[in-house]
Amino acid sequence: MSFSSKSFVLVTYFYLISRENVNRSYGVAARVHCKTVVAKTRCPDLDSSLHLYILDCFCISLIKNPSLPPPSATSGAVGGMDGAPIEDGFPAVKLFNQGYSYTYDDVIFHPGYIDFPADAVQLGTKLSRNVHLSIPCVASPMDTVTESAMAVAMATVGGVGIIHSNNSAAEQAALVRSAKSRRVPFVSDPVVKSAFDSVDSVSDFGSAPYVLVTESGTAKSKMLGVVLRSDWEKLSDKGVKVCEYMVSSPESVPASYDFEQVAGYLAAKKLSFVPLVRDDEVVDVVTTADVERIRGFPKLGMPSLDAKGEFLVGAAIGTRESDKERLEHLVKAGANVIVLDSSQGNSIYQIEMTKYAKKMFPEVDVIGGNVVTIRQAQNLIQAGVDGLRVGMGSGSICTTQEVCAVGRGQATAVYKVSSIAERSGVPVIADGGISNSGHIVKALTLGASTVMMGSFLAGSSEAPGAYENKNGLKIKKYRGMGSLEAMTKGSDARYLGDTAKLKIAQGVVGAVADKGSVLKFIPYTMQAVKQGFQDLGASSLQSAHDLLRSELRLEVRTGAAQVEGGVHGLVSHEKKYF
Numbered sequence: 001m002s003f004s005s006k007s008f009v010l011v012t013y014f015y016l017i018s019r020e021n022v023n024r025s026y027g028v029a030a031r032v033h034c035k036t037v038v039a040k041t042r043c044p045d046l047d048s049s050l051h052l053y054i055l056d057c058f059c060i061s062l063i064k065n066p067s068l069p070p071p072s073a074t075s076g077a078v079g080g081m082d083g084a085p086i087e088d089g090f091p092a093v094k095l096f097n098q099g100y101s102y103t104y105d106d107v108i109f110h111p112g113y114i115d116f117p118a119d120a121v122q123l124g125t126k127l128s129r130n131v132h133l134s135i136p137c138v139a140s141p142m143d144t145v146t147e148s149a150m151a152v153a154m155a156t157v158g159g160v161g162i163i164h165s166n167n168s169a170a171e172q173a174a175l176v177r178s179a180k181s182r183r184v185p186f187v188s189d190p191v192v193k194s195a196f197d198s199v200d201s202v203s204d205f206g207s208a209p210y211v212l213v214t215e216s217g218t219a220k221s222k223m224l225g226v227v228l229r230s231d232w233e234k235l236s237d238k239g240v241k242v243c244e245y246m247v248s249s250p251e252s253v254p255a256s257y258d259f260e261q262v263a264g265y266l267a268a269k270k271l272s273f274v275p276l277v278r279d280d281e282v283v284d285v286v287t288t289a290d291v292e293r294i295r296g297f298p299k300l301g302m303p304s305l306d307a308k309g310e311f312l313v314g315a316a317i318g319t320r321e322s323d324k325e326r327l328e329h330l331v332k333a334g335a336n337v338i339v340l341d342s343s344q345g346n347s348i349y350q351i352e353m354t355k356y357a358k359k360m361f362p363e364v365d366v367i368g369g370n371v372v373t374i375r376q377a378q379n380l381i382q383a384g385v386d387g388l389r390v391g392m393g394s395g396s397i398c399t400t401q402e403v404c405a406v407g408r409g410q411a412t413a414v415y416k417v418s419s420i421a422e423r424s425g426v427p428v429i430a431d432g433g434i435s436n437s438g439h440i441v442k443a444l445t446l447g448a449s450t451v452m453m454g455s456f457l458a459g460s461s462e463a464p465g466a467y468e469n470k471n472g473l474k475i476k477k478y479r480g481m482g483s484l485e486a487m488t489k490g491s492d493a494r495y496l497g498d499t500a501k502l503k504i505a506q507g508v509v510g511a512v513a514d515k516g517s518v519l520k521f522i523p524y525t526m527q528a529v530k531q532g533f534q535d536l537g538a539s540s541l542q543s544a545h546d547l548l549r550s551e552l553r554l555e556v557r558t559g560a561a562q563v564e565g566g567v568h569g570l571v572s573h574e575k576k577y578f
């Protein structure tokens with residue numbers, strides 16, 4: 001059989017378009033043309049001018065209908081010299097059905113076709129059925145990751161934080177309330193004293209240049225004045241009571257003021273700081289340095305707010321009987337979404353807790369997990385969860401796979417669970433194992449709607465705990481919730497029954513390097529994610545999910561390919577992303 005060069009062009013063109021594309025979106029006219037083209041290419045002795053006539057018709061229909069997508073560079077098969085398709089990459093469905101457990105670093109996506117700028121990529125998404133976010137980022141419910149400051153920062157940049165439950169129900173509810181009471185994008189935690197206290201040492205100031213003075217010496221009390229560090233330093237007798245030298249009744253503003261209103265007030269009154277007060281309680285203090293710092297960060301997107309205009313905040317609970325009371329405290333405190341926090345969510349305990357929570361508080365979304373298989377996910381979907389958290393043993397501090405021999409490679413887990421969850425409209429959180437923006441792109445493209453992060457956020461200034469210096473490096477503690485240390489602190493009862501004597505850790509205690517503020521590095525990370533989506537040819541999360549189930553092609557990277565994909569062959573280098 002012999003083809004003329006014209007019919008070769010025709011056949012090549014057809015395969016570039018790909019039959020899948022044509023069937024999906026090119027419309028009836030184009031489909032008819034292409035079917036005819038296929039028929040002709042199978043009968044090579046037909047006149048090649050007829051082939052070209054059909055191609056012309058097809059091109060005309062493309063020109064007449066500009067909404068038709070262009071030929072896709074991600075199509076799996078292209079025409080070879082003899083017209084036979086040449087396979088180029090695997091569709092996800094094929095790649096993830098080979099009996100291997102793949103993680104993010106194992107897989108790589110083929111680039112797609114770019115016809116939009118990176119800034120046009122929309123990262124808006126759903127955390128759960130009824131909770132929308134403007135960026136797909138969630139802070140993990142861990143006691144070295146998410147308390148009020150992290151929840152406020154994450155909501156400020158358009159994500160959300162889930163407040164951990166390694167504390168009493170009252171303490172956790174107070175953290176939720178504290179985050180929800182803020183309008184400014186940080187929590188400053190000022191030091192408060194009574195008028196009859198003294199400021200004995202410079203460490204009494206904490207990190208602020210002032211101490212607040214209230215009637216009772218706590219934040220929940222009438223504001224009386226302020227001790228400026230500069231005034232205190234001039235004192236010869238440091239033991240005098242603060243009422244003798246404090247600045248009385250400094251100007252304050254309502255805590256309902258947002259960041260711009262507070263900044264405007266400071267500028268208009270030429271003040272260096274102003275307390276934010278609600279019902280005679282000092283909620284926060286904003287300084288001019290705070291205003292400059294925040295203005296210096298990349299422009300923030302839409303913050304995550306609830307129907308009342310308050311920051312969106314999530315909270316975790318367990319599946320014990322006592323968690324029912326915790327749940328009530330949290331809902332009363334204003335938690336917008338509840339995460340049932342377990343390493344293995346497919347349990348009678350979680351199914352019953354899901355049903356209980358949905359019955360008692362139908363207006364609050366419940367996220368179940370963790371799961372890594374379709375079967376686990378189906379049980380929780382049937383129980384009524386509004387979202388699913390995926391990941392077992394993939395976290396940086398996790399030892400579950402070593403200790404219990406269960407879990408799954410995170411790329412496979414996310415792909416499989418998302419495939420089933422999508423059918424019920426249940427959004428998936430890819431939890432654990434995120435250490436760079438590429439991992440986020442992979443998780444979202446493999447079907448997740450958000451990513452949950454622990455170690456990625458734990459070194460930020462918003463994570464709980466103070467920085468330490470180790471060998472010249474500024475670090476913060478980061479620990480697994482299943483580490484012995486964390487269990488001893490509060491989650492004791494979760495382990496092997498309340499009375500168990502033998503505790504087995506499924507996590508470690510470690511430290512991570514200082515990363516600065518979430519308000520700065522999350523916007524940069526999201527810009528990197530947008531660039532990844534642009535390379536794929538996906539202008540939104542939905543379009544990435546559509547690609548996953550159509551033209552997207554993937555491959556597994558060999559060990560050498562992974563080395564090649566990283567920085568290699570240099571004597572030294574410094575990694576700086578922004």
Ligand SMILES: NC(=O)C1=CN([C@@H]2O[C@H](COP(=O)(O)OP(=O)(O)OC[C@H]3O[C@@H](n4cnc5c(N)ncnc54)[C@H](O)[C@@H]3O)[C@@H](O)[C@H]2O)C=CC1
Binds near residue numbers: 400507
């Ligand atoms: N994603 C992951 O890979 C992992 C996460 N973690 C984290 O560590 C923390 C603890 O996780 P888990 O140990 O899985 O907590 P868990 O509370 O789900 O389970 C602890 C033990 O208590 C049992 N249990 C739960 N509810 C019960 C009830 N109502 N009655 C009787 N027994 C009950 C469970 O079956 C299990 O044996 C969580 O924060 C979790 O996210 C821990 C290990 C792995």
Ligand SMILES: O=c1[nH]c(=O)c2[nH+]cn([C@@H]3O[C@H](COP(=O)(O)O)[C@@H](O)[C@H]3O)c2[nH]1
Binds near residue numbers: 140399433452
């Ligand atoms: O095996 C585990 N033992 C633990 O002690 C533990 N604590 C947290 N997690 C899970 O790890 C996730 C955070 O992972 P990354 O640091 O990788 O973001 C978290 O979001 C959790 O899913 C644990 N897993």
Ligand SMILES: [K+]
Binds near residue numbers: 393396
């Ligand atoms: K791990």
